[in-house]
Amino acid sequence: MSVLTRAVPLLLVLALTAFSLGAAEAAPGENAIEPQAATSIPFGFTLGDAQQPTTSHVAKLGSDIAFPPGTFDGALGGLTSTVPITGKLAIPATNGYFVAFRFMATTGRVEIIPDGDATGTATVHTGKDKDCKATQTNICADTDVTAKVFIKLSDVEVDGKALAVGPDCRTAQPAAVTIKALVPISLPAPPAKVTSTFTTPAFAGCVGHEDLSRLLTGLVSGPGNTFVSNLTLRCFSTGCKA
Template sequence: MTGRVLRAFLLPAMLGLGALSLASASAAPAPARQAEPEQSPSAAQAGLKFGFYVGDEQQPTTSRVAKLGSDITFPQGRFDGTILGFTGRVPITGKLAIPPTSSYFVSFRFMPATGDVELIPDGDATGTVLVKTGAKGDCKAVGTSICADTDVTNKVFIKLSNVKVDGKVLDVGPNCRTAQSAAVNIKALVPLAFPAPPVKVTSTFSTPGFTGCGVREELSPLLTGLVAGPGNTLVTNLKLRCVGSGGPPNGCGA
């Protein structure tokens, strides 16, 4: 029984053109031109590309697993997205990419354990954004002339692999991950102009139950009971990398 409990502590885991009518070929007067439909923000603006580094030396991306009291630190990642308009609160879409990490912690205060943790995106990040202007007004907090009040949700599966306890391999199999994706919501005022300071953000999320864990024995229910639940946190710095479709170093174009 002790061996099974030890295994349970292994989980380190945890954004119209309107058509013109043709004139009649007859001698009859040409019909009046119909009014063109109003363009939507997405068509009129064609979207504003932007990109952020996720995590830096001052504040790397760190997730705390509430039930284990364990922190997981990830390498620097990226978020690349598009703002679909500028008038009012408009849609935003993007892709989050954070490299896997190897995590270390001590269970029962004496047993070293390691494992690889991977965040697998469940589709694109989605949400809304309100673009603001004014370095001394709405954007004063980030110190730039243009900024964005964002509300973005990233959905990720949490996958565990390469687990070892006291240096010995524990075979959790190749498909040990959360049965559903965890929804990590980030609300923050972020800069959209250079130079831009990093913005620290904190998000609280729930870890779903696990599935597919264990080859020789079923570990998923045990991991779910001891690890899954609310109150987990993710803290990181967002550092503006590029804005617009221009070329490098500050444009997001190719």
């Protein structure tokens, strides 16, 4: 059951995850991004990797859940000042393990389902800004992005026995994961670590032999959950596939 809680963060992606991008000059051979008048500039980020996966900490259970590498692909609304960002968050489902009531081994499949696009703003800075030095690149952006995601649970087992939660067991409302981070915008770019704290909503639709929604809500839902991920820039502007 609580397995799903551990998934909530993910959404992380927070992603949640959301991110931002800007552009400027770079030395020859550094994949320089030329200033342009475009009002919709594509970008792509990878969330986590095999060595440092995206993780979510479920406060009530005191446990973590790790997710396979995900993506955040979208568009930046220009290269000047503060501009809008929109993007699509994609995080693969994962199997989770936790201990309920401090003694009950529980496993389950956790799925993060985006509720529309992630949205926010980004303020672009050049290498002349001291803040950019922290990203080891000559272009960076302060991002403030919110991704709303439902957390779905399936294939739940308690002490090795299947627990019927039905095909529609998920949070009744989407969890809002807001990510504020300074991210590099020029390639090559080092990973940028982001951390977000969010609240997991109550569950609904967890009906098998009986309605277990209230039970799962009591075990998992509540504030103080965290989402942690390394965001790595994969492409920007013309380097991104249409």
